[in-house]
Amino acid sequence: xxxxxxxxxxxxxxxxxxxxxxxxxxxxxxxxxxxxxxxxxxxxxxxxxxxxxxxxxxxxxxxxxxxxxxxxxxxxxxxxxxxxxxxxxxxxxxxxxxxxxxxxxxxxxxxxxxxxxxxxxxxxxxxxxxxxxxxxxxxxxxxxxxxxxxxxxxxxxxxxxxxxxxxxxxxxxxxxxxxxxxxxxxxxxxxxxxxxxxxxxxxxxxxxxxxxxxxxxxxxxxxxxxxxxxxxxxxxxxxxxxxxxxxxxxxxxxxxxxxxxxxxxxxxxxxxxxxxxxxxxxxxxxxxxxxxxxxxxxxxxxxxxxxxxxxxxxxxxxxxxxxxxxxxxxxxxxxxxxxxxxxxxx
Amino acid sequence: xxxxxxxxxxxxxxxxxxxxxxxxxxxxxxxxxxxxxxxxxxxxxxxxxxxxxxxxxxxxxxxxxxxxxxxxxxxxxxxxxxxxxxxxxxxxxxxxxxxxxxxxxxxxxxxxxxxxxxxxxxxxxxxxxxxxxxxxxxxxxxxxxxxxxxxxxxxxxxxxxxxxxxxxxxxxxxxxxxxxxxxxxxxxxxxxxxxxxxxxxxxxxxxxxxxxxxxxxxxxxxxxxxxxxxxxxxxxxxxxxxxxxxxxxxxxxxxxxxxxxxxxxxxxxxxxxxxxxxxxxxxxxxxxxxxxxxxxxxxxxxxxxxxxxxxxxxxxxxxxxxxxxxxxxxxxxxxxxxxxxxx
Numbered sequence: 001x002x003x004x005x006x007x008x009x010x011x012x013x014x015x016x017x018x019x020x021x022x023x024x025x026x027x028x029x030x031x032x033x034x035x036x037x038x039x040x041x042x043x044x045x046x047x048x049x050x051x052x053x054x055x056x057x058x059x060x061x062x063x064x065x066x067x068x069x070x071x072x073x074x075x076x077x078x079x080x081x082x083x084x085x086x087x088x089x090x091x092x093x094x095x096x097x098x099x100x101x102x103x104x105x106x107x108x109x110x111x112x113x114x115x116x117x118x119x120x121x122x123x124x125x126x127x128x129x130x131x132x133x134x135x136x137x138x139x140x141x142x143x144x145x146x147x148x149x150x151x152x153x154x155x156x157x158x159x160x161x162x163x164x165x166x167x168x169x170x171x172x173x174x175x176x177x178x179x180x181x182x183x184x185x186x187x188x189x190x191x192x193x194x195x196x197x198x199x200x201x202x203x204x205x206x207x208x209x210x211x212x213x214x215x216x217x218x219x220x221x222x223x224x225x226x227x228x229x230x231x232x233x234x235x236x237x238x239x240x241x242x243x244x245x246x247x248x249x250x251x252x253x254x255x256x257x258x259x260x261x262x263x264x265x266x267x268x269x270x271x272x273x274x275x276x277x278x279x280x281x282x283x284x285x286x287x288x289x290x291x292x293x294x295x296x297x298x299x300x301x302x303x304x305x306x307x308x309x310x311x312x313x314x315x316x317x318x319x320x321x322x323x324x325x326x327x328x329x330x331x332x333x334x335x336x337x338x339x340x341x342x343x344x345x346x
Numbered sequence: 347x348x349x350x351x352x353x354x355x356x357x358x359x360x361x362x363x364x365x366x367x368x369x370x371x372x373x374x375x376x377x378x379x380x381x382x383x384x385x386x387x388x389x390x391x392x393x394x395x396x397x398x399x400x401x402x403x404x405x406x407x408x409x410x411x412x413x414x415x416x417x418x419x420x421x422x423x424x425x426x427x428x429x430x431x432x433x434x435x436x437x438x439x440x441x442x443x444x445x446x447x448x449x450x451x452x453x454x455x456x457x458x459x460x461x462x463x464x465x466x467x468x469x470x471x472x473x474x475x476x477x478x479x480x481x482x483x484x485x486x487x488x489x490x491x492x493x494x495x496x497x498x499x500x501x502x503x504x505x506x507x508x509x510x511x512x513x514x515x516x517x518x519x520x521x522x523x524x525x526x527x528x529x530x531x532x533x534x535x536x537x538x539x540x541x542x543x544x545x546x547x548x549x550x551x552x553x554x555x556x557x558x559x560x561x562x563x564x565x566x567x568x569x570x571x572x573x574x575x576x577x578x579x580x581x582x583x584x585x586x587x588x589x590x591x592x593x594x595x596x597x598x599x600x601x602x603x604x605x606x607x608x609x610x611x612x613x614x615x616x617x618x619x620x621x622x623x624x625x626x627x628x629x630x631x632x633x634x635x636x637x638x639x640x641x642x643x644x645x646x647x648x649x650x651x652x653x654x655x656x657x658x659x660x661x662x663x664x665x666x667x668x669x670x671x672x673x674x675x676x677x678x679x680x681x682x683x684x685x686x687x688x689x
Contacts, residue, residue, distance in 0.1 A: 007671065029616075034671065035667075334616050339681075343678050343681055344678070
């Protein structure tokens with residue numbers, strides 16, 4: 001089917017109003033970048049889900065990172081978008097003069113640094129979903145093989161599925177899901193089958209080009225109209241139905257599941273990944289980081305993360321919370337829905 | 347509140363710092379225009395009044411003045427070095443006001459431990475670029491501070507604005523066309539590749555744009571606005587023009603030139619070429635009927651060979667992008683410092 005026909009169909013859609021959730025922050029960014037909302041009927045509402053790992057990280061985690069990096073014998077490596085996430089005593093960026101933090105581009109930098117400076121302990125702020133977990137696993141596998149002991153992971157690694165289940169349980173008005181492309185590369189698409197059947201909603205995996213997203217929206221709408229609730233994979237050049245067996249094996253070898261706190265959603269059993277067995281020695285204190293900051297009454301972070309409201313419906317949006325001076329992490333990250341809305345809609 | 351790297355990004359945080367601190371104390375009508383270079387009238391104000399009877403009498407001479415400090419890691423990169431950069435940057439700021447760059451001064455802050463051989467190479471590069479750009483370096487200063495062998499350079503430039511040229515950020519008008527001089531994001535991607543130790547063929551676009559600007563005026567184009575597209579990227583510059591000129595700008599996404607290597611690099615890191623920095627790119631805003639001639643003039647030059655017509659100006663406000671599939675979306679200035687994303 002030609003993309004023009006899909007656009008025509010979606011532009012002229014006049015059925016019942018629909019709410020579709022794009023789970024992944026990269027999809028949210030792509031939807032804005034390509035002006036997708038402008039191409040479809042206002043009756044099809046796209047809402048953003050909890051798919052930004054930075055945004056669902058509780059304050060206690062940031063505090064643990066700041067504390068770790070304050071020790072003169074420690075160096076903390078982190079991806080750039082964690083730098084500005086506020087903790088109880090400010091962000092890593094706010095504490096820059098007191099902490100030893102380096103922005104990394106790959107977790108494997110930890111191995112080089114640990115070898116170069118054996119007296120130092122190299123910390124890695126490991127935040128992410130299934131997509132990034134295997135890289136941390138592979139890095140530790142290599143560290144263990146080389147007998148490197150001075151690396152510690154402070155993890156806030158989460159799996160997306162339990163959060164989707166939470167949304168299905170708590171927010172019945174979502175009519176269908178644009179499933180995360182990158183996460184599905186690892187997990188495959190069958191992981192959505194059970195939820196699709198149980199909750200009677202379509203789950204469609206999409207890539208990140210405008211055409212991919214429009215095709216995905218189209219398939220969800222058509223499924224709903226036909227009364228179907230299937231899992232579909234529209235990202236076949238990257239996503240295998242069974243996922244990436246090697247990556248899944250690394251995850252199982254290095255990590256075990258445990259309870260984790262999601263900002264906005266609360267504690268979800270079995271949604272966190274923690275170092276297991278022999279790898280547990282590399283843990284820099286990741287368990288039990290559940291405390292989240294007391295949010296001001298006006299902050300609607302929690303409602304934004306689960307798609308109950310659009311970011312610009314939060315009273316603090318642009319008024320006390322902006323990418324320059326963010327209150328919630330959704331405003332910090334390039335993948336956070338508030339930040340994306342601010343940069344595009346403000 | 348403390349200074350963060352975002353204050354140096356050229357985006358919204360930089361603008362905030364300008365207005366909150368420097369603008370508060372240095373307020374005057376020349377600085378208040380916030381152009382790439384200040385336009386100053388010197389000498390002849392009284393003389394021209396006296397000679398007012400004669401229509402042929404020249405008015406006061408107009409000169410453009412701009413200053414810029416250069417801090418880049420690494421000091422030498424594919425396509426340039428800090429020496430070349432500090433000449434090109436200031437020369438381009440003068441050119442953007444329609445001025446002919448004439449003189450530069452330079453201030454060096456050297457950190458203890460800097461290799462003299464490196465300094466020699468960088469200064470030689472600076473001299474070579476100054477000669478090519480037709481500017482004389484006429485004053486200088488050197489200070490040494492403790493540090494890790496780094497180097498910072500400030501350059502100030504003076505240029506003459508020929509009579510009849512009136513180029514300003516606030517001169518863009520409804521009906522004008524916007525032309526960019528070439529591919530976006532090369533410098534940003536090159537520097538980031540160096541820092542991340544990624545091997546690729548991306549070279550900085552670091553260049554003085556005298557040939558491009560010269561060609562426009564030689565072709566008799568009535569240039570309304572020129573801006574060099576540096577930190578903050580095209581997105582930020584376009585928003586600033588929309589604001590200064592009180593107009594609506596609409597860009598065609600597909601017309602914006604980005605090299606495929608840079609596009610791939612940006613995709614992987616989650617960066618948008620619209621907000622990536624350049625050191626040898628400019629946009630020209632010209633009357634629509636002169637757009638084709640202006641494009642041809644720019645394309646005839648070395649530094650404008652990839653020039654492209656990217657958008658139009660109409661009445662209204664704000665900056666908009668017409669996407670590949672025909673959607674229209676608004677875009678804003680750069681917020682924060684454009685950090686590579688996590689996943």
